[in-house]
Amino acid sequence: VSLDVRLKSIALIALIGLFISAYLLLYSLGFYGRIMCGTGHCDVVQASEYARFLGLPVSVWGTAWYLGVFAAVIMMIQRGLDEWDAPGRLLAALATGGLLFSAYLTGIEAFVLHAYCWWCVTSAVLAVLIFLLAAPWMQFQRPE
Amino acid sequence: MRSTGSPAEQQEDSLSKKSSGKQTRQARRRGAAQQSSGGGIGKFGLLIGAVVVLGIGGLLFAMRSNNAPPPAPPLSVAETNVEADPGSGVAIGPEDAPVTIIEFSDFQCPHCRTFNAMTGVLLRQNLAEGEGILRWISYDFPLGFDHSLPTAIAGRCAEEQDRFWEMHDLIFARQDSWRVEANPNGKFINYAADLGLDTDQFEACLAERRYVSQIVSSRKYGDQLGVTGTPSLFINGQPVPGQAMASYQSLEQLIRQVAAQSQPD
Numbered sequence: 001v002s003l004d005v006r007l008k009s010i011a012l013i014a015l016i017g018l019f020i021s022a023y024l025l026l027y028s029l030g031f032y033g034r035i036m037c038g039t040g041h042c043d044v045v046q047a048s049e050y051a052r053f054l055g056l057p058v059s060v061w062g063t064a065w066y067l068g069v070f071a072a073v074i075m076m077i078q079r080g081l082d083e084w085d086a087p088g089r090l091l092a093a094l095a096t097g098g099l100l101f102s103a104y105l106t107g108i109e110a111f112v113l114h115a116y117c118w119w120c121v122t123s124a125v126l127a128v129l130i131f132l133l134a135a136p137w138m139q140f141q142r143p144e
Numbered sequence: 145m146r147s148t149g150s151p152a153e154q155q156e157d158s159l160s161k162k163s164s165g166k167q168t169r170q171a172r173r174r175g176a177a178q179q180s181s182g183g184g185i186g187k188f189g190l191l192i193g194a195v196v197v198l199g200i201g202g203l204l205f206a207m208r209s210n211n212a213p214p215p216a217p218p219l220s221v222a223e224t225n226v227e228a229d230p231g232s233g234v235a236i237g238p239e240d241a242p243v244t245i246i247e248f249s250d251f252q253c254p255h256c257r258t259f260n261a262m263t264g265v266l267l268r269q270n271l272a273e274g275e276g277i278l279r280w281i282s283y284d285f286p287l288g289f290d291h292s293l294p295t296a297i298a299g300r301c302a303e304e305q306d307r308f309w310e311m312h313d314l315i316f317a318r319q320d321s322w323r324v325e326a327n328p329n330g331k332f333i334n335y336a337a338d339l340g341l342d343t344d345q346f347e348a349c350l351a352e353r354r355y356v357s358q359i360v361s362s363r364k365y366g367d368q369l370g371v372t373g374t375p376s377l378f379i380n381g382q383p384v385p386g387q388a389m390a391s392y393q394s395l396e397q398l399i400r401q402v403a404a405q406s407q408p409d
Binding site: 011103 | 188196334
């Protein structure tokens with residue numbers, strides 16, 4: 001897959017994730033009476049103590065994270081920057097951080113709460129996809 | 145040996161490599177920029193635009209269609225002007241069980257939640273459904289918390305579909321989740337869906353506040369018996385002291401004693 005296709009795919013995925021996070025954020029702010037969840041237990045997950053991280057709803061961090069990824073990728077697409085410029089490093093850092101944080105949240109759902117929020121699980125899948133697509137920017141040495 | 149040249153040659157070689165690396169990167173940047181600014185960016189821009197429109201549309205649609213029914217208005221005179229009714233409770237266990245416990249509780253009362261989790265669920269499971277020596281009747285005793293009435297209605301609306309006890313235990317178990325809501329009805333509809341209830345029927349029941357009269361009758365029955373707080377229990381008509389309600393074991397012991405006493409010799 002070419003770098004260009006990778007970047008554009010990441011941008012689209014980040015945008016989808018941004019709307020998922022925005023939905024959860026609006027829910028936590030009380031804009032929705034109930035959360036659409038199908039067979040999951042979003043209300044349990046959203047009401048748990050793990051729904052906040054460093055004093056803010058996890059959805060705030062999620063929204064900021066997707067925005068950051070989207071901004072980094074759009075900068076790379078617009079400016080034609082190569083993988084070792086600042087946005088590339090930012091993308092690599094965000095993709096890795098997002099993957100680890102998603103793993104932590106999914107672990108909490110599976111082993112602590114025993115309840116799944118499908119929006120969160122979908123977001124975790126998007127984080128994995130972003131990480132895989134961002135792989136070329138993960139190198140520790142500048143390629144010559 | 146990797147390098148055989150003099151230090152000067154090595155430096156020149158290194159500079160040349162750096163220079164060539166820089167050129168390569170610059171070329172790559174130009175290439176990427178050209179690639180991005182080609183026909184692809186138009187299609188990509190359209191795709192981004194479509195996702196944005198769909199996303200915003202989805203959020204607005206969810207806001208319009210996913211709002212829970214509005215919170216119940218204050219009780220009307222017709223609803224409050226009902227008599228105390230011993231038949232307004234919801235029962236589990238055989239009708240001819242030697243022991244009957246009647247319980248007055250409020251779904252939003254934290255002690256009721258703890259009592260249900262530590263004692264009520266197990267007693268009903270073991271002695272009412274299992275051994276059949278206990279009949280347990282639950283009465284609503286809404287204390288006046290902000291969600292006392294909506295939760296009681298949710299319980300009754302589940303009873304309409306013969307799933308009161310599942311909803312009863314679920315509402316207690318998830319007290320932390322719904323009590324923070326301005327309007328908890330949405331959560332109750334989710335619980336109804338989790339329990340496999342007909343959610344349209346359940347939602348209509350909540351909106352109509354179909355069983356408020358029974359809840360008020362239930363509360364008045366408690367008032368008549370002198371109930372002032374929750375959870376309050378009566379065993380074969382006698383108030384259960386708080387001491388006996390302190391643990392599963394103490395209440396089970398009391399039930400077995402009363403059952404033994406009420407067995408014909």
